[in-house]
Amino acid sequence: MRRRIDPRARQLALTLAGARTGLGASALFATRPTLKALLFGETDGVGRAFARLAGGRDLALGLLTLMAREDRDALRAFVMSAAVLDAADAVSLGLALREPDIRLAGLGGVASAGIAALAGAWAWRRLG
Numbered sequence: 001m002r003r004r005i006d007p008r009a010r011q012l013a014l015t016l017a018g019a020r021t022g023l024g025a026s027a028l029f030a031t032r033p034t035l036k037a038l039l040f041g042e043t044d045g046v047g048r049a050f051a052r053l054a055g056g057r058d059l060a061l062g063l064l065t066l067m068a069r070e071d072r073d074a075l076r077a078f079v080m081s082a083a084v085l086d087a088a089d090a091v092s093l094g095l096a097l098r099e100p101d102i103r104l105a106g107l108g109g110v111a112s113a114g115i116a117a118l119a120g121a122w123a124w125r126r127l128g
Contacts, residue, residue, distance in 0.1 A: 005072045009126030013079045014069055016120055020082060021062030027055025039105040054089075061085070076127040083120030089113040 026034040031048045034055075035041075043051070061082055068074035093109030096102050 005070075005075070006126045009123040010069065010075065012119055013075055013123045013127065014066060016079075016082065016116060016123070017062045017065035019062075019116075020058045021066065024055045024058030024060070024062055027051050028059055029055075031055070039108055040102055041105075057085070072127055076124055079120050079127060080124045083117050083124060086113045086117035086120060090117055 065078040090113035093106045096106035
């Protein structure tokens with residue numbers, strides 16, 4: 001007998017996946033405005049290329065998580081993957097705090113990625 005999916009954890013997982021999908025698509029296809037909205041300001045080609053890489057990663061992970069919405073085990077695996085990546089993003093953006101020109105973006109990134117990592121870990125635990 002399959003266990004029922006916790007509806008609150010599922011909803012949180014899908015909300016995070018939807019946000020990740022939107023941010024990923026924005027970073028991939030509207031890179032400059034997205035970076036500006038995230039307070040990174042003007043970036044060079046290297047910065048935009050890395051933003052597109054992260055955008056593609058987030059778009060793919062968000063879509064895969066949404067596709068797994070009815071499969072508790074798959075959903076749980078994607079939620080944990082996302083939480084680990086969010087924690088890594090929080091650390092990476094924390095390191096950006098040393099750079100004066102992107103300090104504000106780093107602060108916002110640490111906060112949002114840190115909260116997403118904690119929320120994802122909570123959802124992963126509840127889905128178990």
